[in-house]
Amino acid sequence: MFSLFLGSLLIFGGLIAFVVRYSSQSPVTRASAATAALALVLGGFGIFMFASAVSVSSDETGVVIRTLGADLPPGHIVAVAGEKGPQAKVLGPGWHFGYWPWSYEVEKVGTILVPNGQIGVVTAQDGKVLPGGSVFAPAWKSADDMLDATKFLTDSAGYRGPQLTILTPGNYRINPRLFRVELRPVTLVAAGEVAVVKANAGEVYTGTDKITVNGVDIVPQNYRGIWRTPLSPGAYNLHPEAYQVIKVKTTQRVYTYQRMDRTAPAGGKSRDQSQHGADYSISVRSKDGFTFPVDVRLSLSVAAENAPYLVALLGDPDRVMKDEQEDEELEILEARLVLPTARAALRNVAETLGALEYVASRSRVETMTAKLVESEFRPYNLTFLGAFIGAIGLDSTEAGQKLLLTQTDKEVASNQRATYQQQQQAEVARQQFIRSREEADQQKQLVEAEFAVKTAGERAKAQIETAKGEGERIRITAEARKQSYDLLAAAIGKEGVTLLESLRLVQEGNIRITPDILVQGAGAENGLNDALAATILRQQSQPKPVAK
Known part of the structure; x- marks a missing residue:
């Protein structure tokens, strides 16, 4: 205000100098008065213009508020046609003139910095009313177009309320009277999980391949409903209110029910990473009326492409909730599906077997249980890996x-x-x-x-x-010999034959001539015959060896 007063005073003095110049008769006086008047007018005008100047630094935004002019239309808080109040156009870095103190106020605010790993969620406080049934304003082609307040408020382009367009990391100069910016973290999808997106904004999908599960539409990306293609591991710039992200683990899940104390897992591990505690495993009743606990372990996984169907059926399957029946915190998937299914399967199998048969038929019980569990998991598109029976506690009861x-x-x-x-x-x-x-x-x-x-x-x-x-x-030899003897006897006589035969026997048998037995008869002519006869008798009397 002092600058305005000083400028006005100088301009007024200059005008007086001009009057003096024209009223003076001296040329020298007139020249001096003219020079002084021009200097005073120019100096006053400069000071006057400086009083309307506004300087904005590079990290600031100048918000202009007009104090003179027509009133704003009802329902609007930012002016675009020179009305009183906050103006749509903001001042960037540099000097700006014409903003007279009696007509304008310039408010300097810092620029909006969106750091890495975060996004800016924008809410417009002026503009057209959102169409019926819409929660978020339609997306803009670029964030710069949306942040141009004049463009936003003219040509019926912008809607008040939450904007679907977000601000990615960077530095922005915005009109804080029109836009409110909230910083939110980006959506991170870790390894071993996928992100199922439930879009609360966008067009309604009318294609013939739309699938409705549990009253929820499973649609292609960028349409309203659950997106059929989940987001793989990575970082995503998604509006946290417009796009609800439900993370589903795709790693193997193991649910173990055995006799142990019901305590919290050590190290703060989640239930799917540790043994699921229970006072008893799962209590069953056999066909012959015996009740006993059975330890069982179920192994399953969720394929990435099936995660949207599971979300449509259970909501957030990995969210931990308080199970009133179990009196402990369980994942929704376990509380609503895994544990009830395991109980029903084991009990249904036990009803068909005696207690001793149940104990002795572990592999058969495993097979029957696995078939029942798999049939229950099939509508949820779960990949069932197996059921494994552990200890059968028939000895835990007196009966x-x-x-x-x-x-x-x-x-x-x-x-x-x-x-x-x-x-x-x-x-x-x-x-x-x-x-x-x-x-x-x-x-x-x-x-x-x-x-x-x-x-x-x-x-x-x-x-x-x-x-x-x-x-x-x-016989033949004897007959032949007899015939020969007869012929020989006829030729030489019987005595000659006897003598020849005796000599032959002596030669063949080495018979001694001197007899061991002497036979004598009367007459000299019989002496030789008697000697031979004695020798033959001796040999015949000796025993012959027996043939072996």
Whole structure:
């Protein structure tokens, strides 16, 4: 204001100097007055213009507020046609003139910095009213177009309320009377999970391939509904209110129910990363009325492409909620699907088997349980990896202990009976072996005897045949010799034949001539015959060796 007063005073003095110039008769006085008047006017005008100047630095924004002019239209708070109040146009860095203090106020504010890893969520405080059924204003082609307040408020382009267009990292000069900016973190999707996007803004999809699950539409990207293609690991600039992000783990999930204290997992691990505690595993009742706990482990996973269907059915499956029935915090997926399904499957299987049969048929129970669980998981598009039965706690109850003891005694008796039977069978087998061995020995002797009999018979037959042959040979030889003797006797006489035969026998048998036995007869002519006869008699009297 002092600058305005000083400028006005100088201009007024200059005007007086001009009046003095024209009223003076002296040329020198007139020239001096003219110079002084011009200097005063120019100086006053300069000071006056300086009073309307505004300087804005590079990191500031000048917000202009007009104090003179027409009133704003009802329902508007930012002027675009020179009305009183905050003006749409803001002042950038540099000097700006014409903003007279009596007509304008310039408010300097800092620029908006959106750092890395964050986004700016914009809300417009003026503009057209949002169309019916819309929560967010339509998206702009660029954030710069949206932040141009004059363009935003003219041509019916901008809507008041939350803007779908967000500010990415950078420095922005905005009109704070028109826009309010809130910093939010970017959407981060870690490895081992996907992000299912539920869009609350955008056009309604009318394609024939639209799928409706549990009353929720599963649609392509950029349409309203659950996007059928989830976001893979990475960073995304998404409006946090317009696009609700539900993260779903795609790693293997293991749910274990066993007898242990119900305590919080060590190290702050989530339930899917640790053993799921329970006072009992899962209590079942057998066909014969025995109740006992069963430890079981279920393994499953969610494929990335199936995550939108699971979200449509369960909402946020990994969100932890207080389960009133279990009196502990469980994931929604576990509380609403996994645990009830595991219980139902194990109990349905137990109803078809006796207690001892249930204990003895672990693999069969696993197979039957797995089939039932898999059929329940199929509508949720879950990838079921298997059910694994752990300890079966039939011995945890008094009735079960008695049943097991009875079964043990029965098995011991059965084993003893089987042992006795085996021993008896072994003794019978041993006796049969001895009998068979003795029979084999006797059979051998019998065969040998029969063979000896046959051999003796054959030998006797052979001897008979030999004897017959020998007799026949002797007969033929004797007949031949007799005939030869008869012919020889006819030629040389009987005595000559006897003498020749005796000499032949002596030669062949090495018979001694001197007799061991002397035979003498009467007459001299019989002396030689008597000697030979004695020798032959001696040899005939000696025993012959028996042929072997």
